[in-house]
Amino acid sequence: MGAFDLAVPRRVLFGPGRAGELADLLPALGRRVLLCAGRDPSRALSLLGDVEPVAVVSVPREPTVELVRAATREARDAGVDVVLAIGGGSVLDTGKAVAALLGNGTDPLDHLEVVGRGLPVERPALPCVAVPTTAGTGAEVTANAVLASPEHGLKASIRGPHLLAAVALVDPLLTLSCPPEVTASSGLDALTQCLEPYVSPQANPATDAVAAAGLRRGARALRTAYEDGGDRAAREEMALCSLFGGIALANAKLGAVHGVAGVVGGMVDAPHGAVCAALLAPVVEANVRALREREPGSPALGRYAEVARLLTGRDDAAVEDAVDWLRKTVAALGVPPLGAVGLRPAQHAEVAAKAARSSSMRGNPVSLLDDDLLAVLRAAS
Missing domain, CATH: 1.20.1090.10 (Dehydroquinate synthase-like - alpha domain)
Known part of the structure; x- marks a missing residue:
């Protein structure tokens, strides 16, 4: 048997009803929260109790380089120190990418494979909490973020161990409303x-x-x-x-x-x-x-x-x-x-x-x- 590495988030929480732990989980990671959510962020906001994000980013479709760039700029201006992503794979990838860019002071194209410079993400990302509302991409535990580049006609990844979320919280009850x-x-x-x-x-x-x-x-x-x-x-x-x-x-x-x-x-x-x-x-x-x-x-x-x-x-x-x-x-x-x-x-x-x-x-x-x-x-x- 050969040697191998195993990369996973620092903490994985799984189980029905565990979304109720979010409000208590966040303060230990940061106080100024960026919320990344889907087309209608109100559902995600309802999970946060008394936590009020300092910035909210809606991700209505698969994220593009420009969407992530704009979200990173908004988060930086708001002084964000923790990223919370609640949604499908596109939302989670957006949150992970923004957290990495905030931690490194870089642009998506600095790190994007194929269409960008492909530079490694060298410094730790801001803490990111990934909460999936679909059962599909597994993005809550992956070490990459997929972004679309319409001008190049393809999708590519920012990749590396710093893309792993600090916490992956998987509550199957959040998927009950999936059509x-x-x-x-x-x-x-x-x-x-x-x-x-x-x-x-x-x-x-x-x-x-x-x-x-x-x-x-x-x-x-x-x-x-x-x-x-x-x-x-x-x-x-x-x-x-x-x-x-x-x-x-x-x-x-x-x-x-x-x-x-x-x-x-x-x-x-x-x-x-x-x-x-x-x-x-x-x-x-x-x-x-x-x-x-x-x-x-x-x-x-x-x-x-x-x-x-x-x-x-x-x-x-x-x-x-x-x-x-x-x-x-x-x-x-x-x-x-x-x-x-x-x-x-x-x-x-x-x-x-x-x-x-x-x-x-x-x-x-x-x-x-x-x-x-x-x-x-x-x-x-």
């Missing part, structure tokens, strides 16, 4: 973020444990959470799936699903989780085909067989059963193909070329060629 389409796209993203680290060449025993648990829990709970959003047991299972996926990806990386999805998300206006869901079965097929043809002795083939058993709950399941399960689940949850969200066939070659340079590709179990990626995009469209 079915959000439950579907975010839940499939959570499954993807357990699956890709499990087959990654950078997996380790700790990431294997949480990724496998996340796959098993997500597979049995996702359809129930989608069909009955008030099912608390299913919501708790999906919150754990998301949390475990975040820990797994932060330490074992992702793969081609996210490598391609990051590019597609910069070119069309579609939820990240829905894009990942459309790509998931085609990428598994492409990876397994490439492994069988080019690396038949790869341990990743055995890992894909284990994924099939975890998803289906059958001891005799083969890789093809995993692909079938994924296709049927995506269809049952009403996730649209990429063509339906605006990606045109004429854009496929550009997506493939940009995706090949994505940092997420480093976690893929096999190198995919342009023809492989083009086949994925055709199958997902």
Whole structure:
């Protein structure tokens, strides 16, 4: 067994009702609070009791470089000393990015991969408390923040250990109000973020444990959470799936699903989780085909067989059963193909070329060629 590191927030709080601890938790971290929330911050404000933020930033969609730059400027002018992010993955990524920039006195493009200078985040971030209200991205425990750069037509990350939140507070009850389409796209993203680290060449025993648990829990709970959003047991299972996926990806990386999805998300206006869901079965097929043809002795083939058993709950399941399960689940949850969200066939070659340079590709179990990626995009469209 090789050596490995495991990066997680300083503190992780999980359980129904734990959002009630927020007001007492914050004073030990800071007194001048920046609240990052979704389109309507009133719900987040209702969780804070007597705590009054000195600044509030609304994140209505996936964050851009300019949104984070403006939020950082507002927070700095207000003398913020702690960042609280309550919302979906976009809100949490905004909060983590702002906290890091405030701690370093820098600009998003100083650190952004691919489209920026890619400089490391050298100094600690301001304390950030991350409270997810969806079960999908696992951003409360990841060491990166994804930002869109519309002028470059893609999304990229600010990445590093200082991007980890000081506290991740996961209360499954906060996801009860998620509509079915959000439950579907975010839940499939959570499954993807357990699956890709499990087959990654950078997996380790700790990431294997949480990724496998996340796959098993997500597979049995996702359809129930989608069909009955008030099912608390299913919501708790999906919150754990998301949390475990975040820990797994932060330490074992992702793969081609996210490598391609990051590019597609910069070119069309579609939820990240829905894009990942459309790509998931085609990428598994492409990876397994490439492994069988080019690396038949790869341990990743055995890992894909284990994924099939975890998803289906059958001891005799083969890789093809995993692909079938994924296709049927995506269809049952009403996730649209990429063509339906605006990606045109004429854009496929550009997506493939940009995706090949994505940092997420480093976690893929096999190198995919342009023809492989083009086949994925055709199958997902």
